[in-house]
Amino acid sequence: MSKLKMGIIGFGNMGTTHANNLTKGRVKDMELGAICDIDPARLEAAKELYPDVPRFDNAEELYKNGGCDVVIVAIPHYDHPKYVEMAFSYGLNVITEKPAGVYTKQVIEMNEAAKKSGKLFGIMYNQRTTDTYKKIKKMVEDGTLGHIKRIQWTITDWYRPQAYHDSASWRSSWAKEGGGTLINQNPHQLDLWQWMFGMPDRISSHVSYGKYYNIEVEDDVTAYMEYDNGTTGVYITSTGEAPGTNRLEIACDMGKIVVENDKMIFWRNTVSEREFNKTNTKIFGLPECWKCEIPTKPASRTPHALIMQNFAESLLNGTPLIAPGYEGINGLTISNAIHLSSWTGETVDVKNFPHERFYELLKEKIANSNADKKVVKKQVADTSGSY
Structure with a gap:
């Protein structure tokens, strides 16, 4: 079976971490599918690192044309719910970086959009793997x-x-x-x-x-x-x-x-x-x-990869999520x-x-x-x- 394609929204500190985990083979059932950032300098950096990976300066364009199965939203906090909801509207499965949002009102709306979509929703609570x-x-x-x-x-x-x-x-x-x-x-x-x-x-x-x-x-x-x-x-x-x-x-x-x-x-x-x-x-x-x-076992050096692998296994095999996105509101x-x-x-x-x-x-x-x-x-x- 071909690997799931992951799109990264936000090529900052965490976005580059996720891309590195994917391209180093630390997530066996996923590969880097596309990268989005509004900053031209970041897209240029992505081009130098991953010349064969499609790049977008607009998240909606990636959602439409990136050919991804999953996206991870790794942008400033206030924008997490907006871009998660948009991804669900395009039929994508989503992982959001923490925190789920800044205020509970917007996260309630995000959770409702996730339920309506029927898609898989996770959050990057990687310390649950410790x-x-x-x-x-x-x-x-x-x-x-x-x-x-x-x-x-x-x-x-x-x-x-x-x-x-x-x-x-x-x-x-x-x-x-x-x-x-x-x-x-x-x-x-x-x-x-x-x-x-x-x-x-x-x-x-x-x-x-x-x-x-x-x-x-x-x-x-x-x-x-x-x-x-x-x-x-x-x-x-x-x-x-x-x-x-x-x-x-x-x-x-x-x-x-x-x-x-x-x-x-x-x-x-x-x-x-x-x-x-x-x-x-x-x-x-x-x-x-x-x-x-x-x-106790030492904490993993790549806990973010463990969350992504678990997400892939949940999509492919129905494995329970370690960190369901709905729980981000707690x-x-x-x-x-x-x-x-x-x-x-x-x-x-x-x-x-x-x-x-x-x-x-x-x-x-x-x-x-x-x-x-x-x-x-x-x-x-x-x-x-x-x-």
């Missing part, structure tokens, strides 16, 4: 951990200096990027949170805007999450700390899990804390606890809720998230954005909305 997170998800689902009491994820190793924020006009603005560290660096982790632990029911937050940098969007975030079953969570992230930390801690009836420095430690109680508490009579009693290092809802709580001072009801209200408040931020006045000190070849 063995550590897969094992945590399984342990939560099969009851190995018992009830989850508290989750804390501190991920502040996203350091980005002022030069980064000044490197392109679309960066770090409400009008062109739609936010700061939540929408740029953190979509993978917010997705992993809900993928492993489920969606929180309520969120409140404290967020700083331009605390460390001359930017209008968030660069320091602390969010408090509540679940109806009693689980609580704290999510901390920043682009202003160096060297920063990446530590995930899960407190549960059966002990705790700590993920840090490429190790996963399960401090495992020999009996559930709740069961221990029912029978213990010692005033300082503690359940016996074993320190267990859980072996992590984005968490992100939007964190913003909304910080703007209003309210605890946000996630299950009944006010999509229209959030969008109206975001439009106010966009109207007052300084993006068009931004001076780009150094042009960097990256319009893909990547890290």
Whole structure:
């Protein structure tokens, strides 16, 4: 059987990564079919790298005449839903880069278009392929951990200096990027949170805007999450700390899990804390606890290729998707809720998230954005909305 042809919309940082994976044979059932970018310099670069691959300066032309089975949308965040919906209208299967969009209202519309099309829809949540997170998800689902009491994820190793924020006009603005560290660096982790632990029911937050940098969007975030079953969570992230930390801690009836420095430690109680508490009579009693290092496979060096291969297998053989595109709204809802709580001072009801209200408040931020006045000190070849 001939390979599926993949069209790439946006030949920036991520677009070139995807093209490289395809042309290096890392996706056995797909090949590079076409490239689109609105920047002539990027199309010239594509021509030099892949002279035999058709090139387009207009996405609709690629959708019509590129001869592709699948497209991946790797352009700035606001445009993801528009170009995904357009691809579905031309009968194409679609993978979108993260995030699914900037605000939930547009992603709801995108998901509806995907369902109406009947085509396969995926999202580039490549960190779902990481063995550590897969094992945590399984342990939560099969009851190995018992009830989850508290989750804390501190991920502040996203350091980005002022030069980064000044490197392109679309960066770090409400009008062109739609936010700061939540929408740029953190979509993978917010997705992993809900993928492993489920969606929180309520969120409140404290967020700083331009605390460390001359930017209008968030660069320091602390969010408090509540679940109806009693689980609580704290999510901390920043682009202003160096060297920063990446530590995930899960407190549960059966002990705790700590993920840090490429190790996963399960401090495992020999009996559930709740069961221990029912029978213990010692005033300082503690359940016996074993320190267990859980072996995990190193993360793949080409996780994006794994998502594309899985997508191909789903098209060809019906294999379940690792990252269905419809699920992109979940992590984005968490992100939007964190913003909304910080703007209003309210605890946000996630299950009944006010999509229209959030969008109206975001439009106010966009109207007052300084993006068009931004001076780009150094042009960097990256319009893909990547890290």
